[in-house]
Amino acid sequence: xxxxxxxxxxxxxxxxxxxxxxxxxxxxxxxxxxxxxxxxxxxxxxxxxxxxxxxxxxxxxxxxxxxxxxxxxxxxxxxxxxxxxxxxxxxxxxxxxxxxxxxxxxxxxxxxxxxxxxxxxxxxxxxxxxxxxxxxxxxxxxxxxxxxxxxxxxxxxxxxxxxxxxxxxxxxxxxxxxxxxxxxxxxxxxxxxxxxxxxxxxxxxxxxxxxxxxxxxxxxxxxxxxxxxxxxxxxxxxxxxxxxxxxxxxxxxxxxxxxxxxxxxxxxxxxxxxxxxxxxxxxxxxxxxxxxxxxxxxxxxxxx
Numbered sequence: 001x002x003x004x005x006x007x008x009x010x011x012x013x014x015x016x017x018x019x020x021x022x023x024x025x026x027x028x029x030x031x032x033x034x035x036x037x038x039x040x041x042x043x044x045x046x047x048x049x050x051x052x053x054x055x056x057x058x059x060x061x062x063x064x065x066x067x068x069x070x071x072x073x074x075x076x077x078x079x080x081x082x083x084x085x086x087x088x089x090x091x092x093x094x095x096x097x098x099x100x101x102x103x104x105x106x107x108x109x110x111x112x113x114x115x116x117x118x119x120x121x122x123x124x125x126x127x128x129x130x131x132x133x134x135x136x137x138x139x140x141x142x143x144x145x146x147x148x149x150x151x152x153x154x155x156x157x158x159x160x161x162x163x164x165x166x167x168x169x170x171x172x173x174x175x176x177x178x179x180x181x182x183x184x185x186x187x188x189x190x191x192x193x194x195x196x197x198x199x200x201x202x203x204x205x206x207x208x209x210x211x212x213x214x215x216x217x218x219x220x221x222x223x224x225x226x227x228x229x230x231x232x233x234x235x236x237x238x239x240x241x242x243x244x245x246x247x248x249x250x251x252x253x254x255x256x257x258x259x260x261x262x263x264x265x266x267x268x269x270x271x272x273x274x275x276x277x278x279x280x281x282x283x284x285x286x287x288x289x290x291x292x293x294x295x296x297x298x299x300x301x302x303x304x
Contacts (some may be wrong), residue, residue, distance in 0.1 A: 043087030063258070065241045067280070069232035071252070073297045076225035079197045084175045086214045089207050090191050096205045097269045100196045100222065107207050107219070108191040114176070118188045121169035123178065135159035200224035228291050230262055230282040232299055241301060242267055250281050250299035252291070261285040262299075 092107035100106065138155040170180045177195050205220040213219060230250060234242060246264040262282040271278055282299070284291075 029195075030227060046285045065238055065300065067232040067234055067238070067299045069230050069280075069282075069297050071291055071293055071297060072231045073223050073225065073293050074227060074229055077198070077200070077227060078107045079200075079222045080218045081106065081193070081194065081197065081222065082216050083109065083219070084215060085111055085114060085192065085214055086108075086212070087114070087192065088218075089209055091209060092207045094202055094205055094207065094220065096202060098202045100199065100202055102199045103198055104196045105193045106196055106202075107194045108196055109213075110191050115188060115190065117169060117172055117176075118183060121166065121173060121183065121186070122168050124162060124169055125184065128159075128166045131155070131159040131162050167183035168261070175245070194219065196222055197222055198222050223293060225289075225291060225293075226287065228284055228287060228293070229265075230284055230297055230299065232280040232282060234267075234278045235278050236271060236276055236278070240269075242280060247302040248299050249302045250297045251300075253296045255288075255290060260288075 014146040047259045077288040079283045087109040090108040094106050106222045135155045142149065173180055173183070176192055200222040203221045203223055207219050240265060242264065245266055248264060250260055251258065251261065264280060266281040266284045268279040
């Protein structure tokens, strides 16, 4: 039977060549993975600890809540100059921003009624002196029974009535800032002097020569900046971060390079219905000449 040797020979040749590395034929380059044109699945948002107030839109950063606010003047350091008697401005040299001292004359006012009021006081004072002397004389005579009781009672009534009239005129002049003692010494003055009720800077000046002002109409305002405060706007969610006595660090617009200090002195007890805000007042430690009422500021609580 004839044997077939061809397959064996091929097998031996294959085994002999197995020790030699034959470079593989370059395979066709695989195309790069195609970029998907389909929209990417929405990725999970990064963790953000800040929370947004639904009503105010303000964000709160944990451990560092920021507050916006403005510089304000306390009510006792701000005065509105008004009149208790109308009239026209006779003279004034007051300019907005001028510093004035308490009692300094801001302007003079002319009104014929002012002259009449002074005359009433001087007349009643003169009558008072006469009736007082007569009353004392009748008192002495009544004790000695040298005068009738009726005459004594009449003298007393006239004396008390005139004293009441004089006191009423003096009270009206006092409201106008007129010293009755000086009035008795120098007599009637034609113009009413308008004086500064406090020391400070003049703002909102509305006076000019010849302008007529009615009773209660503001002429100007005087502000004392020596003890300004910071009024912050907080929200309901911020109450847990606030308490009276907290130290505050803040910066003022236009003076960003400087950091100022203060202490929370009052937290409002009523929430604003429109924006759900609460007023917080801070006593400023470092008063600056550059401070102006209404300047914006950003503040945070200084945690220990």
